[in-house]
Amino acid sequence: MSRYGVVTGVNGxxxxxxxxxxxxxxxxxxxxxxxxxxxxxSSLEPPTDRGYIRxxxxxxxxxxxxxxxxxxxxxxxxxxxxxxxxxxSISGSAPPIFVTLGNRGNIYASSPTTIEYAxxxxxxxxxxxxxxxxxxxxxxxxxxxxxGLRHLKITEIIEVxxxxxxxxxxxYWPGPGTVTFSHNxxxxxxxxxxNYIEMNYTTWPGDGRMWLGRAFMTIGIQxxxxxxxxxxxxxxxxxxxxxxxxxxxxxxxxxxFEVPNPLRIAVCVL
Numbered sequence: 408m409s410r411y412g413v414v415t416g417v418n419g420x421x422x423x424x425x426x427x428x429x430x431x432x433x434x435x436x437x438x439x440x441x442x443x444x445x446x447x448x449s450s451l452e453p454p455t456d457r458g459y460i461r462x463x464x465x466x467x468x469x470x471x472x473x474x475x476x477x478x479x480x481x482x483x484x485x486x487x488x489x490x491x492x493x494x495x496s497i498s499g500s501a502p503p504i505f506v507t508l509g510n511r512g513n514i515y516a517s518s519p520t521t522i523e524y525a526x527x528x529x530x531x532x533x534x535x536x537x538x539x540x541x542x543x544x545x546x547x548x549x550x551x552x553x554x555g556l557r558h559l560k561i562t563e564i565i566e567v568x569x570x571x572x573x574x575x576x577x578x579y580w581p582g583p584g585t586v587t588f589s590h591n592x593x594x595x596x597x598x599x600x601x602n603y604i605e606m607n608y609t610t611w612p613g614d615g616r617m618w619l620g621r622a623f624m625t626i627g628i629q630x631x632x633x634x635x636x637x638x639x640x641x642x643x644x645x646x647x648x649x650x651x652x653x654x655x656x657x658x659x660x661x662x663x664f665e666v667p668n669p670l671r672i673a674v675c676v677l
Contacts, residue, residue, distance in 0.1 A: 431529075464512075471673070475596045476597070482515065487511065508643070561673045575662050592634070592676065600671070605663040622644075
């Protein structure tokens with residue numbers, strides 16, 4: 408533990424604490440509308456919008472990915488990869504193909520758009536040494552503050568109602584599960600916890616029967632106003648037809664939700 412102490416600012420806000428490392432921004436920038444990769448899946452799927460991804464494979468310990476959404480697109484993020492699968496045969500004779508989606512850090516969008524982001528890592532402190540400014544070390548020589556970096560500044564933690572996001576609301580196609588919330592900080596960045604959702608959907612691949620497939624989803628955020636936002640799940644990928652639908656299938660619709668409980672969104676500024 409450090410023998411130094413805490414430096415506070417106006418209203419007692421902690422500027423830095425020498426007993427704890429600040430979390431610096433490893434990278435800050437913009438993803439242009441041309442900077443996204445469409446998540447391609449089976450050609451047997453129905454024509455529908457699927458997700459887009461921008462991956463980051465930096466060799467650092469990522470702590471959080473902050474995103475500043477706009478009013479037209481849902482944007483989500485994830486630290487670490489996720490998997491999905493698709494079927495390349497209607498008959499089911501061929502096994503599904505599993506795909507690893509993403510890298511160490513990932514930002515997803517429901518449509519390609521320009522998005523501002525910041526990737527935070529504990530490793531950022533010693534990575535960037537400014538030519539001038541202030542660097543503070545603890546007694547072990549570990550950097551605990553570096554004025555050459557943007558640091559994570561969380562202004563509010565908002566606990567949102569997760570129920571609509573973890574509820575099956577449509578037998579035939581996943582509903583959005585929309586949740587809205589407000590905050591005091593104007594035009595902020597948001598950090599959404601890792602999440603992952605699977606839900607069934609129905610498709611007609613052209614053999615005269617209706618089939619069930621699997622939709623792989625995440626929770627995205629969209630700006631409503633300077634002080635409000637909307638959470639909504641959106642589809643990243645579809646499995647294609649898995650098995651034919653039989654009478655009474657509505658009673659067998661299931662889903663898998665990997666959504667933190669409670670669900671808290673960090674509101675932050677650069």
